[in-house]
Amino acid sequence: MSRILIVEDDVVLARALKNWLERERLQVTCAITAANARRIIANEEVDMILSDLRLPDGDGIELLEWMKKNKCRIPLIIMTQHAEVSSAIRAMKAGAEDYLPKPIHPETLYPKLNDVLLRTRKTKRKQTDILQRVSPPIREVERRARLVAVTDMSVLIRGENGSGKELVADLIHRTSARDDKPFVPVDCGAIPKELSAAEFFGYVKGAFTGAVTDKTGVFHAADGGTLFLDEVGNLPYEVQTNLLRVLQERRYRPIGGRREYACDVRIVAATNENIERAIAEGHFREDLYHRLNEFTIELPPLRECADDILPLAEFFLTQFCEKNHRRITGFTPSAVKRLKNYRWPGNVRELRNTVRSAALLSMTGTIDETDLDLPSTRGMESYALKVEQEERTRIVKALKAAKYNKALAAELLRISRPTLYEKMKKYGINTEK
Template sequence: MLVGVSSPKMREVIDLVQQVAPSQATVLILGESGTGKEVIANLIHRMSPRGSRPMVKVNCAALPETLIEAELFGYEKGAFTGAVSSREGRFEAADMSTIFLDEVGEIPPEVQVKLLRILQEGKLERLGSNKTITVDTRIIAATNKDLETMVKQGGFREDLYWRLNVISIHLPPLRERKEDIPALVQYFLSRFARKNNKDIKGIETKAMDALLGYEWPGNVRELENVIERCVVLDRDSVIATDDLPSELVKDETRKVDHVTIKLGTPLEEVEKILMEEALRYTKGDKNLAAKLLGVSTRTLYRKLGKEE
């Protein structure tokens, strides 16, 4: 089950996934860290004719440059110091299945050549061997980097880029699909409540508003971590604003829209404009409006009383 895909941008992604999954085409998934690239890769694989076999996952950024070639293509005994026996690589392990190359932009140039050969011919050679091995492997790659810029700067092979970019899927950051946040929150609440044997009944409106007002630089992964933290530390069975990390609440207080005030506007009129804007933003919550304006609640009530 895929959760949090009700926004137009995510519906477009799912539509594209359904189109490309049955094919053998290479897919390049683009998006910021934490947007769910591996989730989409898994979905494509499961919906494909290869879905009955396990998908082989490789995080290219987690492998040292000196080991990535051996990890991907395998090696023979004695190929390098420490190679005490032969070993198949990830591409051989993914024969008749799918390999997911996460952070493909981290692959060094000398290894990019070998990857290109697999894409073109379906052939590879293990380190320390001249024997050609044929593999039938579908490649799904992902990156949070701008590969086109890397190509222009010489950091990524242009021919490899076009071979990988047969079908590209762009995952939007969470800040561009905030309508998906409530469903994701409910899913993570249920999941982590079960995991931690907690009786979580829900989340307060103000807390949800804070989640909706935050920019989520870490995207869905950050939201997942925040909800897990809230569930683990919660004492009242309902997630409240006080349960949220301080940076979310601080971010909420910074999100007031810009207000344009002409020079020469009387001070009382300026105060009125600012109060109206703060109340509009907080949906009438006078306590939060006072916090946004940097005044006490009593002061806000007093000034509102004057207006009335």
Template sequence: MSDSRPLILVIDDDPDILRLLTMRLSATGYRVTTAEHAQAALNRLEVEHPALVLSDIRLPDSDGLALFDQIRARHPSLPVILLTAHGTIPDAVEATARGAFAYLTKPFDGKQLTDKIAQALQLAAPSSTRTPEGEAWRSELISRSHRMEELLAEARLVAATDASILIRGESGSGKEVLARAIHRASPRAKAPFVAVNCGAIPEQLLESELFGHIKGAFTGAVANHRGLFQAAHGGTLFLDEIGDMPLPLQVKLLRVLQERAVRPVGASESMAVDVRILSATHRDLDAAMAEGQFREDLYYRLNVVSLQLPPLSERREDIPLLANHFLATVSEKYGRQVNGFAPDALEALSTAPWPGNVRQLYNVVEQVCALSTAPLVPLTLVQRALRVPTIEVLSLAEAKTRFERDYLVRLLKLTNGNVADAARLAERNRTEFYRLLQKHGLTPELFRADDVADGRQE
């Protein structure tokens, strides 16, 4: 069973301080990992996922502020508490102004330290998220990737607010899945979550779909129609592929966000709406703004907080988890007894390029599950689903031997089994050529026609 106690990274070049803090924090119920200098701390952060960093502000290989800035840049949601001597208090104050949670002066009071740590952990990750029930919000996001954990920590923090969020990421990387998770973690979780793909609906229909219309507003409007903003009232509206929204609709959307009211097509009065906006795009909106294809004022309305989903190729440690999760789901759906992947099949999945990201992985798993006739999915099915030709991996010696034999066969076929001609083409003497034939078990007579037209003999 994994240890669910919060992990704290303690950084200090004084071994006695490290021992004291380790004993005190362990006795309080935390797990502790330590580092004696800045580079060791950064290395720890690459492989471990501490809930909090407790660091001396003076280290032998780095300025304390520089280390704090590096931690902040790589792990923006990770709380940092600084330990400082009286002479470095100005640095600690500056770091606190730049985002450090707090600083304590040495010698520090033990209870004050543990209280500050408890307070930081409470604010950074509410206690409800430490329970299985509290993790339900992210249940669809299967991951053990360090980058994904950082992203989800940020998502969990911002979910508690009503800030608009722009989710960036490649097609198929899971932007809508993340948006649904943010909705589930938000105070609006019991209200509707409504999603619309702005690039999949023609412009003349998208306006009506978003804002609604009244009867008779246009040809075919035979009844009043409630738009998606009204359908999402009290909840969350997810605007997928917002970068593909036509400019005229961008103007109307901006007005809705400013006034918090919608006017259905053909109506003379607006209707108040209470909706939180999440949006997503795979496009470079900065480039789109520069080209006049996306409004700058709308961009800043939507991009209060930006979350970047990494492509699947940058979180390969998640591929086996996702593949087995999808296989269990699909095999149950189809009523198949497929229990897993052969080792070489799983390796092929883990090393594939995945231009279609998680969506492509699901499609591949669904295909191999439908075609598999054995409990374990074989490599050949995975290669077929990936549209990769079957490649037999040979050692260099094996490849050289195979090439040499195939070359000799082609020469014998070309010369109708005449060893003298074949040796001449290979630029080898007949004795050496015979040795090569013997090495590969090739008999020239097998390549001779029954009736040699030119009468040549060896």
């Protein structure tokens, strides 16, 4: 979800802009003064700024100059009165992306906003990639993602929490023919059961108490693009039924509406749940599972991708230092050893948070082992051995069930053949007679 900062001292206009943008599923923060805007830009993630030209403590051009000085590369659109068009042109020369003349209407705001956000997304996608990772298992993930991207098949990404499933979904989207359309992520576990249908399909004014205006859902927001259903295993059963119907008929109806809308959306879903167990226990529809699982990508945990740990840590360090104006030159040898030896149960997300925290704590210009503030590994090795023993047992069982056909065994395990070969080598599994 894109994050928009509105810098406007006219509270009525700011509220109207906020309402319009939130209807389009954008996250909005408002600031009344330039000083407040600078604080938000310095401390929060912002994808785009809508700023009035004249502010109580300065103007939009001064805000642009401050951003340029502090290397804040965030696109900014200036809002201005018709009589101040010359000032708006000056703002564009200072680095503004565009300008919006007042009075502002949704039909002029949305196209301009979408154009800037699309260009911003494409720029970010060139800069941020799972290509920061170099391990063979991740290269295989990338290969499979690029193969399926050119199709319209539904994809199910399976992996532990924090392993980077949304990055893989984004890679599939931006290497597909839908790249110029929206990529809309939805956290299925965060939607209250009673609001799920409204979240997905929207509603019309008067559909229920509190429905004072029409509201579009995520299927409308993702039209022509990709809808990413994160933690799809957490969807309520009733919503699963509605979702299945939409995927089968490619049409949906907002709550309380009479009209059906065509639906052109590519589905990429992700889960860390054992979906097969959920099906057996009656919590997940098997027919929906097969609709979502036309192609599977298994994302390995970070502990199985040791070659990625240090490159990722250095990437997160550089990213944090640039944003927060810190000068940290790298990691000490003891810190590098600690990073490599830790098991990372929280995966890439835990690594990112650990590096950010360490960069803030460091008082010497380099990150030492003590700055990492990682829990003791005492007692963790036995747990790791238990996990590995369980994995070895599953691989042996799959090989026996497949009569030692490695391609079939890999399918049963839902991993690629190269990954199976690596794990067989790791655990000393020999199938030669």
